[in-house]
Amino acid sequence: MAIVVPASFGRFTVPSRAQVRLRVSASSNQRTFRRDSVDWVKETSSFFEEDKRPIMLFDGVCNLCNGGVKFVKDHDRNRSIRFEALQSEAGKKLLMRSGRAPDDISSVVLVEKDSSYIKSEAVLKIMNYIDLPFPQLAFFFQFAPLFVRDFLYENVANNRYAMFGRSDSCEI
Template sequence: MAFNLPITYSQLPAHVSTFGRRLTVSATAVSRTNAEAVDWVKETASFFERDARPIMLFDGVCNLCNGGVKFVRDHDKRRNIRFEALQSEAGKKLLQRSGRAPDDISSVVLVEKDRSYIKSEAVLKIMEYIDLPFPQLALFLQFIPLFIRNFVYENVADNRYNIFGRSDYCDL
């Protein structure tokens, strides 16, 4: 069960909150650079002006991540999700919008117009967007406690290069 608060990005400083099963990032992601504040929500609003589909951020040199993107593309017949490498300039801006450091490539992130999902929450949300039977599987997996899902996620993520390898470039 998720409690949605009527909050926009601009009403609160950046923070991550857990309400029920949803780990959400809400509020303004502000970065101090040369004494100038940057509102990353406004800075990245153009990503959603013409195309409201969510954006999946992934590690572009990780073989596991590239395989995951190919899997999602193959099972997303309606093309509900867009993709962007975490290492790209757009990816870095969207990371900051999501309240993460621009060089943080430790997790897949799903960025929607009004919220972001990280780690296992991002994976479950992505599953909701793709074809059957994955939305139903996501519904079932949400009953596994978040700390257990994220523990498994983090262990795989921390060892992804050792297990699956890495490439010199993003092949997407």
């Protein structure tokens, strides 16, 4: 069973009482999901009990992603965002909470207590959390159609290792 999210929304919203029960199927298609008995919202609720800040999931071995995390840290004076590598155990659980496969490192993901954002929507949401002028830039970029933003995002994401390289380990 595949999860279908309307492209016009650009994010997967998890209502506070909803249960997301997903797991990667044993088939060769890594992005095919089936229902499972794990409630990933409940399983990951401890991440938001004491610290309500959103969590930015990123590819820990991608030089572009590590640079993006450093950029966000440098421009987030209030320390509004936490960071977790997609490859970590916590990152995999949060990916499942967001309706993604646990080994899907194709996109930055921003996980809030009740919502998850991927691709360009995640980038715009992250821009809203950091210092000026980025929230204003995010406001203007939101008027670009989602399919255009995601097309540009995916072209960079699909070529990030070739353009920026990769490291042997997560630098953050």
